[in-house]
Structure formats: C-alpha cells, structure tokens
Amino acid sequence: MDDRAARLRQARLAAGFETAAAAAEAHGWNRNTYASNENGNAPYSWRRSREYAAAFGVRPDWLYDAQSPGAGPATGDASGPAPIIGRVGADPGGEVLMAGGQAPPEFAPLPPGGTERAVALRVSGHSMRGLADDGALIYFEDQRTPPSPDMLGQVVVVELDTGEVLVKRLLRGAAPGRFDLESVAGPTRRDARLRWAAHITAIVPPWQARRILIQGD
Numbered sequence: 001m002d003d004r005a006a007r008l009r010q011a012r013l014a015a016g017f018e019t020a021a022a023a024a025e026a027h028g029w030n031r032n033t034y035a036s037n038e039n040g041n042a043p044y045s046w047r048r049s050r051e052y053a054a055a056f057g058v059r060p061d062w063l064y065d066a067q068s069p070g071a072g073p074a075t076g077d078a079s080g081p082a083p084i085i086g087r088v089g090a091d092p093g094g095e096v097l098m099a100g101g102q103a104p105p106e107f108a109p110l111p112p113g114g115t116e117r118a119v120a121l122r123v124s125g126h127s128m129r130g131l132a133d134d135g136a137l138i139y140f141e142d143q144r145t146p147p148s149p150d151m152l153g154q155v156v157v158v159e160l161d162t163g164e165v166l167v168k169r170l171l172r173g174a175a176p177g178r179f180d181l182e183s184v185a186g187p188t189r190r191d192a193r194l195r196w197a198a199h200i201t202a203i204v205p206p207w208q209a210r211r212i213l214i215q216g217d
Contacts, residue, residue: 005040007063011056012038027055046083046105047098059116064105081107081214082118082139088167089128092186096121096157096165107214111139111202118142118201121157121167122209127185128167131155135206138167140198147179147197155184155200161193170197 009020017023024034036042037052044052046064053060060083084106086098108120123136132138140157147158147170155169158181168181168189178191204212 002040002043004043004064005038008038008044008052011052011058011063014058015056023055047085050083050085061105061107082110082114082120083107084120084122084137084213085142086121086165087124088121088138089123089132089134090125092127092183094128094167094181094183094186096167098165108137108139108204108209108212109214111204114139114201115141123206129185131167131184132203133206135209137202137204137209138200139202139204140200143198144196145198147194151197151199156197157200158192158197159195161195167200 012020012023020035020038021031024031037044049064050060053063086096088094088096110118118139119142121138123132123134123138126134151170152172155167157167159165166181168183171180171182173179173191175191177193179194181189181192
C-alpha cells in the first residue's frame with residue numbers, strides 16, 4: 001500500500017468507518033472504486049482527494065500529499081494554501097475545466113479573509129479580458145450554497161444542474177428558481193437551474209499569480 005492509500009485508510013478509520021464498504025455506502029461512492037483507491041491499486045486524483053477529505057474531516061492537501069505546503073490531517077486550519085481546482089477562460093462560454101488526473105496539484109496563498117474552503121481558478125486565454133487576463137487567479141469559497149440576492153448582477157462562480165461549472169454574471173431568469181447567466185464574452189444562457197453559486201473573493205493579476213503559485217509533488 002502506498003502512502004496516499006495509507007493516509008486514506010487512516011482518515012477513514014479516524015472518521016469511525018470500520019470498513020471501506022461502510023464508508024462507500026455512507027457517502028454514495030462506488031464500492032470497488034473506493035476500495036481500489038484505499039488499497040493502492042488505483043491512485044486517486046486531487047479532485048477525488050477533496051471529496052474524501054470533506055467526508056472524513058481531514059485536509060485534502062494532507063490526504064493527497066503529506067508533504068504539500070500547509071499539510072496536516074486536521075481541518076479548520078486556514079493557514080494552508082488554497083488549491084487551484086481548474087481553469088477558466090479558454091472559450092467564451094466561461095466554462096471551468098476542473099483539474100483531474102494524476103498531474104501534480106497547484107496551490108496559491110490564501111486571499112485576504114480566505115478560509116479553509118478557499119479555492120482558485122487559473123484563467124487560460126483572453127476570453128475574460130476586462131475581468132481577468134490570461135494567467136490570473138480567481139478565488140472563491142467552495143461552500144456549495146444556493147444563490148443569494150446579493151449575487152444578482154455580480155460575476156460569480158456557479159454550478160448548473162447539468163454539472164457544468166461556469167464563471168458568469170448572475171441575472172434573474174424568467175421564472176422563480178431560474179437564472180440568466182451573462183458571459184464576459186459570448187452568448188447569455190437563459191433560465192438555467194443552479195446547484196450552487198459563490199462570490200468571487202479575489203482576482204490576482206497574471207504577474208503576481210506567477211510569483212505566488214506553489215507546485216505540489
């Protein structure tokens with residue numbers, strides 16, 4: 001068993017689940033996939049480590065790589081870095097391409113007022129010019145809560161009921177519970193249903209982003 005798998009088993013046991021099957025059933029995971037992640041037959045991605053960490057109450061950077069900056073098993077410590085969870089801006093639709101696979105994760109220091117839920121997106125391309133240029137970082141709190149009235153008219157990060165994650169200006173839709181999503185560049189999406197929305201908490205320009213990026217192992 002490799003170290004990453006061993007940490008996953010440690011976290012699962014500490015969370016009170018005696019077996020891998022019990023943890024998978026409680027959280028709706030595929031039993032075979034989770035078992036393979038825990039026994040080391042199928043190393044899990046950074047994105048999956050965030051899901052497991054949230055379920056077991058540990059830090060995702062510790063779970064994925066114990067040597068990552070700010071690593072430590074306990075949650076609630078907001079001194080660690082914010083993970084960069086995806087890229088946005090490669091197309092005019094504002095779609096976020098979530099990080100995945102086995103590539104080393106990237107981190108950036110917490111923005112002012114950031115918590116342990118702070119995450120960041122890297123801007124790729126020039127379709128978000130006027131909001132964030134190529135190479136900039138966009139921070140938000142990964143809190144997964146419904147849109148609030150103070151988000152209307154603001155550029156926010158949203159997840160649609162289709163699973164797409166976008167950076168859009170949030171506007172009222174034609175019916176309750178529906179929203180129009182205006183692009184920085186590109187067509188407006190009409191009457192979308194959202195799973196969650198999050199305020200953008202900070203935007204770091206490209207020259208500064210290059211200085212502060214932290215590459216994981």
